[in-house]
Amino acid sequence: APDVPPGPFLLVDLNNIIVFPPDARGFGTPLRTADLEDAEPLTLDGETIGYIVTQENEELRNAAEDNYEQRINRIFLAAGGGALALAVLLSVLFAQGLTRPLREITAAIRAVAGGDLGQQVPVRTQDELGHLAAAVNQMSADLAYSNQLRRQMTADIAHELRTPLTVLAGYLEALRDGVLEPRPDRLETMHAEAQHLQRLVEDLRTLSLADAGELPLERGLVDVGEVQRQVIGAFAHQAEQQGVTLEPRTPADLPPLDADRERLAQVLGNLVSNALRYTPAGGQITLGATHTSGTTTLTVQDTGRGIAPEHLPHIFERFYRADTARQTSGDANTSENGESGLGLAIVRSVVEAHGGSITADSALDQGTTFTITLPNR
Numbered sequence: 001a002p003d004v005p006p007g008p009f010l011l012v013d014l015n016n017i018i019v020f021p022p023d024a025r026g027f028g029t030p031l032r033t034a035d036l037e038d039a040e041p042l043t044l045d046g047e048t049i050g051y052i053v054t055q056e057n058e059e060l061r062n063a064a065e066d067n068y069e070q071r072i073n074r075i076f077l078a079a080g081g082g083a084l085a086l087a088v089l090l091s092v093l094f095a096q097g098l099t100r101p102l103r104e105i106t107a108a109i110r111a112v113a114g115g116d117l118g119q120q121v122p123v124r125t126q127d128e129l130g131h132l133a134a135a136v137n138q139m140s141a142d143l144a145y146s147n148q149l150r151r152q153m154t155a156d157i158a159h160e161l162r163t164p165l166t167v168l169a170g171y172l173e174a175l176r177d178g179v180l181e182p183r184p185d186r187l188e189t190m191h192a193e194a195q196h197l198q199r200l201v202e203d204l205r206t207l208s209l210a211d212a213g214e215l216p217l218e219r220g221l222v223d224v225g226e227v228q229r230q231v232i233g234a235f236a237h238q239a240e241q242q243g244v245t246l247e248p249r250t251p252a253d254l255p256p257l258d259a260d261r262e263r264l265a266q267v268l269g270n271l272v273s274n275a276l277r278y279t280p281a282g283g284q285i286t287l288g289a290t291h292t293s294g295t296t297t298l299t300v301q302d303t304g305r306g307i308a309p310e311h312l313p314h315i316f317e318r319f320y321r322a323d324t325a326r327q328t329s330g331d332a333n334t335s336e337n338g339e340s341g342l343g344l345a346i347v348r349s350v351v352e353a354h355g356g357s358i359t360a361d362s363a364l365d366q367g368t369t370f371t372i373t374l375p376n377r
Contacts, residue, residue, distance in 0.1 A: 010053040012039065019050070101129045105136050118144035149317065156319035160200055164193035203342040207318070210349035217353060221256035222264060224298065228287045231268045235276060243281030246272070250289040257296050258377040263350045270343040271300040271370050279304035279367075291376075298372040307362040315360060318345040 011020035016030040031053065039051035101124060108119040119140045121133040171190050174180040209215040225248065232246045239246045257264075268287065275285045279302045288299040307315060314320045319342070347370075351358045356374035 011042070012036070012051045012053055014048070014050060098129075101125070101133055105129075105133055108136055108140065112140055112143060117147055153318050157200075157204070160319075161197070164196045167193045200342075203346055206346055207342060207349055210346075210353055215349065215353045217260040217263060219258055219260055222259045222261045224254055224257050224264075224289050224296065225250040225252070227261060227265050228268065228289070231265055231272055232287065234269065235272050238276060239285070242276060242279070243283075244276060244279050245284045247284060247286045248288075249286055251291075254289055254291050254296075255376075257374060259354055259374060263354075267347050267350050267372065268298070268300065270347050274343055275300060275302035275304060275368070278302070283367075294376055296374050296376055298374070299369055301367065301369040303367040306364040306366055306368055307360070308364060312360060312362055316344050316348045316358070318342055 010018050010031070012031055013019050016033070016036060018027050018029060018031060021027075035053060036051060039053045041048045042050040042052055101121070104121050108121045111119045117140060120137050123130050123133045123137070168190055171180065171186060175182055175186075180186060206215065228248045228250055232248060236246060272285060272287070279285060283303040285303075286299075286301045288301065290297045311320075348358050351372055351374070354374055356372060358370060358372045360368060360370050362368035
């Protein structure tokens with residue numbers, strides 16, 4: 001028998017089963033063949049009955065441990081492969097979720113660029129892509145609305161031009177052919193239609209200059225009360241015939257306003273003319289003004305029939321037509337009264353050219369108040 005080793009050892013039988021010590025790791029299980037290469041044979045009467053395996057500094061592993069380790073390795077390998085496949089799948093899904101809104105937005109923008117306005121993109125999230133989609137939707141809706149207004153305005157201008165031109169052409173042809181005699185009343189009608197055309201062209205020119213930011217303003221210190229009295233004087237006869245009272249309510253100590261006097265008179269004149277059209281006999285139109293450290297506020301208030309709430313946001317649009325709206329267009333806006341249908345649009349453009357703003361408040365059967373706010377310079 002060999003000498004018993006000084007360090008830890010294992011006693012293994014001929015079947016490579018660990019049989020000693022009983023507390024050894026893997027007791028009762030076989031060792032790997034590789035672990036028996038340096039084993040010392042244990043003999044009895046010249047016959048090998050087992051092996052002594054020195055553990056030295058490393059733990060000897062048996063076959064069961066190897067199998068366990070292999071199973072663990074396979075499990076980790078399978079788990080790693082599954083995690084990798086899941087990561088790839090999630091990456092693909094994330095990429096699709098990220099690029100899908102971008103593809104939809106790109107397609108909508110291309111459609112708008114091709115003239116197909118009104119495109120809408122689904123807003124799927126509330127992050128930056130969601131905000132971008134909402135902005136594209138708003139832009140597309142605004143473009144579609146602007147295009148609709150442009151078409152409507154073109155049709156309205158054609159309508160406004162057609163009426164006086166038809167009247168003029170009819171009278172001229174009749175006079176040329178000798179069907180009608182050139183009487184003063186007929187010449188006066190033709191002159192009125194020509195004036196209506198002239199006003200329409202001038203109004204369109206004013207709006208085009210305002211849209212381009214080139215509306216000329218001859219600024220100077222303006223006495224607001226004097227301008228109000230001038231406007232009231234210009235409409236006094238018409239108001240008297242309609243049984244409507246024109247009243248100024250401007251404090252005597254109101255400071256001068258830095259503005260274009262003629263344009264300011266045009267603004268107040270358009271508003272008073274509009275108020276007279278819808279204020280019944282016995283009504284009142286009041287022109288007021290107040291002053292603060294930063295602004296001057298002008299008001300034109302009437303006791304007319306008012307404006308329906310659904311029409312109020314649109315009254316400053318060009319040629320806006322509604323039965324109860326007070327825009328200078330619609331049934332009252334014909335060559336019979338000489339209005340071009342652009343009065344309130346011009347008012348807003350002139351006020352904004354001065355750096356101010358205009359609003360309207362109204363209640364049906366109670367009246368309307370237009371409020372102009374202009375900065376003090």
